[in-house]
Amino acid sequence: MSIPLSWYLVLAAALFCIGLYGVLVRKNAIAILLGVELMLNAVNINLVAFWRYLDPAQMAGQAFAVIVFAVAAAEVAVGLALIISVYRRRKTVVADEIDLMKW
Amino acid sequence: MSFWNDPINFLADWLNGVLTGWGLPAGWATVLVYLVGITVLVVFAMVLDIGLVWVERKVVARFQDRLGPNRLGPFGLIQPFADIIKMVIKEDITPAGADKVLYNIAPVLSAASVIMLWAILPLAANIYGVDLNVGLLYVVAMGALGTLAVIMAGWASNNKYALLGAFRMVANMVAYEIPMVIVLLIPTILAGTMSVIGITEAQRDIWFALLSPLGLIIFMISAIAELGRSPFDLNEAESEIVAGFHIEYTGMKFGWFYAGELLHAFTFGGFAAILFFGGYAGFFGLEKLPAFAWLNLPLVQAFFFILKAMLGYWVIMWVKYSMPRIRIDHMLAFNWKFLVPLSLILLAATAILHKILVVLPTWQYALGMFVANIVIITATIEILRSYGRRQRLAEQRLSPQPVEN
Amino acid sequence: MTAEQIFFLLTAAVILIAALMVVTVRKLLHAALWLVLVLFGVAVLYAILQANFLAVVQLVVYIGAIAILFIFADMLTRRDLRDRPGQTRFNWWVAALLGLAIFVGLLSALLSVPNVNRTPAALPTDTDLVAALGTALVSPQGYVLPFEVASVLLLAALIGAVYLAGVNKKS
Numbered sequence: 001m002s003i004p005l006s007w008y009l010v011l012a013a014a015l016f017c018i019g020l021y022g023v024l025v026r027k028n029a030i031a032i033l034l035g036v037e038l039m040l041n042a043v044n045i046n047l048v049a050f051w052r053y054l055d056p057a058q059m060a061g062q063a064f065a066v067i068v069f070a071v072a073a074a075e076v077a078v079g080l081a082l083i084i085s086v087y088r089r090r091k092t093v094v095a096d097e098i099d100l101m102k103w
Numbered sequence: 104m105s106f107w108n109d110p111i112n113f114l115a116d117w118l119n120g121v122l123t124g125w126g127l128p129a130g131w132a133t134v135l136v137y138l139v140g141i142t143v144l145v146v147f148a149m150v151l152d153i154g155l156v157w158v159e160r161k162v163v164a165r166f167q168d169r170l171g172p173n174r175l176g177p178f179g180l181i182q183p184f185a186d187i188i189k190m191v192i193k194e195d196i197t198p199a200g201a202d203k204v205l206y207n208i209a210p211v212l213s214a215a216s217v218i219m220l221w222a223i224l225p226l227a228a229n230i231y232g233v234d235l236n237v238g239l240l241y242v243v244a245m246g247a248l249g250t251l252a253v254i255m256a257g258w259a260s261n262n263k264y265a266l267l268g269a270f271r272m273v274a275n276m277v278a279y280e281i282p283m284v285i286v287l288l289i290p291t292i293l294a295g296t297m298s299v300i301g302i303t304e305a306q307r308d309i310w311f312a313l314l315s316p317l318g319l320i321i322f323m324i325s326a327i328a329e330l331g332r333s334p335f336d337l338n339e340a341e342s343e344i345v346a347g348f349h350i351e352y353t354g355m356k357f358g359w360f361y362a363g364e365l366l367h368a369f370t371f372g373g374f375a376a377i378l379f380f381g382g383y384a385g386f387f388g389l390e391k392l393p394a395f396a397w398l399n400l401p402l403v404q405a406f407f408f409i410l411k412a413m414l415g416y417w418v419i420m421w422v423k424y425s426m427p428r429i430r431i432d433h434m435l436a437f438n439w440k441f442l443v444p445l446s447l448i449l450l451a452a453t454a455i456l457h458k459i460l461v462v463l464p465t466w467q468y469a470l471g472m473f474v475a476n477i478v479i480i481t482a483t484i485e486i487l488r489s490y491g492r493r494q495r496l497a498e499q500r501l502s503p504q505p506v507e508n
Numbered sequence: 509m510t511a512e513q514i515f516f517l518l519t520a521a522v523i524l525i526a527a528l529m530v531v532t533v534r535k536l537l538h539a540a541l542w543l544v545l546v547l548f549g550v551a552v553l554y555a556i557l558q559a560n561f562l563a564v565v566q567l568v569v570y571i572g573a574i575a576i577l578f579i580f581a582d583m584l585t586r587r588d589l590r591d592r593p594g595q596t597r598f599n600w601w602v603a604a605l606l607g608l609a610i611f612v613g614l615l616s617a618l619l620s621v622p623n624v625n626r627t628p629a630a631l632p633t634d635t636d637l638v639a640a641l642g643t644a645l646v647s648p649q650g651y652v653l654p655f656e657v658a659s660v661l662l663l664a665a666l667i668g669a670v671y672l673a674g675v676n677k678k679s
Contacts, residue, residue: 003516003556004625006618011520011553013614015527015546017607022531024603025596030582031536034543037574038527041550044562046618052557057632059644063651065562066641069569070658074665076574080581081669087585130511205541236638240564247572251544254579258537266583273576280572297638 008049016042029083029093033076040072109229110401115140144232148221152366156183158413159365159420166424193354198261201351205259210352210359213252216245217367223299224373226408227383227401231300238299239287242374243280246329249367250276256360257348268347271337271431278438279328279335282321285446289318289453290378293472303382307390308465312379314472315453317480319379321446323418326371328438330364333423337431372415376408380415383408449479516556523549532596540578547571558631561638 015038022035044065051061087093106113115136122132157172157180164171172179197206223238225231235241250273257269291297293314294305302311312319328335337347349360376382383404384390390398397403429437452475460471526545533539547570554563597603618624631637644650 002510002627003513004627005621006624007516007520008553008557009618009621009624010615011523013611013618014524016614017611018524018527018531020610021603021607024606025531025600027597028536030578030585031531031539034530034539034578037543037570038530038546041546041570045550045553048554048557048559048562052559053626053628056558056629056637057635057640059641059650062559062562062641063644063654065559066565066645067651067654067658069562069565070662073569073574074662076577077669078665078672080577081672084581084584085672093585134511202537235560235564236636237560237564240561240568244564244567244572247568250572250576254576255541258579258583273580277573277576280568296636 005049005053008045008053012042012045012049015039015045027094027096029086029095029098030080032095033079033083036079037072037076040068044068107400107402111140111230141232144221145218148218148366149362151369152362153183153187155365155369155416156186156362158416162417162420163424166421187358190355190358195354195356196351198351200261202259202261205255206351207356209252209256209259210349210356210363212255213249214359214363214366216248216252217363217370219248220245220367220370224370225300225303225377225383227404228300228304228399230401230405234298234300236296236298236301239291239297239302239378240284243284243287246276246280246283249329253348256352260348260351262351265348265350268337268350272331272348274431275331275335275337275434276329278435279325279442282438282442282446283325283329285443285450286318286321286325287378288450289315292450292454292457299377299382303377303384306381306385308388309469310379310381310385310387314469315379315449315476316473317445317449317476318453319375321442321449322375322378323422324442326375327419327422328434330368330371330419332364332368332419334426334429335434336423336428337434368419369412369416372417372419373408373412375415375418376411380411382411445479445483449476452479512556516553519549519552519556523553536582537579540575540582543578544571544575547575557628558637561641 019035019038019042022038023032024035026032026035047061047065047068051058051065054061083093086098090098092098118136118139119132122135123129127135160182161171161179172182175181175185197203220242222232223235223241225234253269253272253276257265257267257272260266290302290311293311294302296302296305327333349357352360386395386398389395453472456471456475460468463471523546526542526549529542530539530546533542547566551563551566551571554560554566632640645655646652
């Protein structure tokens with residue numbers, strides 16, 4: 001017996017929720033980005049699992065996953081550059097302390 | 104199939120038969136045979152590594168006009184074992200404040216990233232670990248794992264020099280991955296596949312070194328930079344940062360770093376042989392003649408492959424022991440301002456020419472590719488010379504030299 | 509339980525445990541390294557799903573670039589070389605409950621896919637999957653437009669990151 005599709009879906013959902021927990025609960029801005037990375041990986045697992053199990057001849061799933069790779073890399077690069085830049089001015093990366101624009 | 108025609112499958116079937124004869128279910132027997140195969144491959148790589156220690160020390164000695172180790176055993180062949188015993192009995196110090204888990208995992212990860220490369224290295228047409236159809240990207244991926252090991256080592260040592268060395272080494276490795284990826288696309292275009300076996304098979308008629316010599320040169324440069332060997336060895340510049348990211352490692356942990364580096368150099372010599380010199384198969388069609396049919400035997404192919412890999416390794420050592428070290432900013436500038444544009448131009452030219460010339464017979468195709476490479480090399484040298492001349496003239500205008508009579 | 513299923517369960521366990529470690533450890537560097545383990549597990553998953561190219565690209569892009577970016581950013585944004593404690597909020601249980609609720613919601617949505625316990629469809633035997641992916645990414649009837657837009661996005665991110673984090677900025 002092979003691996004049923006539902007196992008991949010459950011794994012991806014669990015990884016997504018763990019990432020969501022990480023985003024909501026961490027104070028350090030870099031740790032929040034780590035949670036976002038977990039969520040993106042969960043999405044990718046879902047995409048590739050559906051590609052493999054439904055119709056491997058159609059490349060939509062894999063192509064979409066490649067684009068998600070590119071977007072994730074771009075987002076991490078810009079996000080970390082922002083965090084480093086904010087750190088240089090405010091000497092902190094705790095998300096709660098970067099609140100100059102709050103009312 | 105006999106042993107001489109197909110050694111690995113023969114042995115695997117025999118072992119499978121023995122295990123199922125003992126009553127093991129077929130699935131478990133297969134898994135066990137695979138595990139034995141993996142162990143044999145790893146042991147082969149590590150035993151080769153021991154031999155490489157001897158080769159390295161003898162070759163560096165000859166380059167430096169001396170004899171090298173010649174007291175232990177004939178020609179100093181027992182020397183590596185003495186080295187290993189020395190390293191094993193050394194005291195194993197973990198620096199205070201070091202991150203123990205990371206500190207201990209880093210050398211293992213560094214050696215593992217090299218041994219994993221042996222999974223796709225084909226010694227002969229049917230002696231290989233696995234035939235991945237993305238083999239070349241796998242090579243780059245293992246380089247990425249090596250980068251991670253360097254960061255872990257540098258950080259976990261709780262030492263400023265180690266951290267500095269690790270930063271430099273990682274900047275080096277990440278920078279030179281890019282021309283390596285671009286240049287690895289050139290055999291991909293020429294062979295039509297990223298699989299290492301496919302690329303070797305595509306070189307049965309002509310070596311890719313003749314089709315793309317500039318690709319070979321850029322591959323060797325970026326390989327040497329990825330290895331962290333001279334002239335790119337800022338991470339272990341003894342006069343500057345005292346052995347860089349592996350300062351705090353003693354005994355066998357340092358032995359893992361050292362052995363990993365040597366095996367990495369040999370593996371990249373092997374990849375240069377596979378990608379550009381035909382690996383186990385590049386005999387220019389000689390093996391089709393009945394008099395040379397023995398060239399198709401796997402063990403003969405493995406012999407020729409190891410010979411070519413040794414030649415590639417020798418070139419890497421030659422460069423290491425002949426050239427001075429490059430400064431870190433020069434190293435990075437060389438990559439970003441010279442190698443990356445050059446490799447991109449080479450890739451574009453190769454791709455366009457391949458599309459145009461692929462319909463022609465082999466020797467015209469080869470001639471066209473070779474001439475294009477020579478044109479790019481000449482143009483690059485001309486641009487560099489005019490740039491150098493302009494710089495020299497600008498400096499002379501700023502600080503005029505006294506004219507000698 | 510076939511060997512394949514056991515292997516999948518092991519990989520899934522590694523991924524989930526490492527992900528929990530990412531969101532709970534105190535030292536940020538350790539969290540980044542646990543993320544590396546998660547990414548490696550996901551790469552193994554792609555290999556099981558026979559998406560070879562994606563598995564290797566995951567290793568090169570995520571572990572070789574993004575994880576290293578995280579580690580460097582962590583090293584560059586400390587006031588000193590020690591870690592400050594207290595990386596988690598005090599009301600973390602609200603987020604945990606929310607996570608569980610969303611997990612249940614996602615499961616109910618995902619498991620309502622028709623024939624959710626199916627086995628994998630047969631792979632096409634005539635084409636090489638990597639070549640098919642490459643063709644799909646650059647053919648006009650394929651996905652060349654998202655591909656090109658993604659490359660422009662990467663260029664913008666590259667220039668933006670270099671500008672933002674550059675050392676020549678006057679503060």
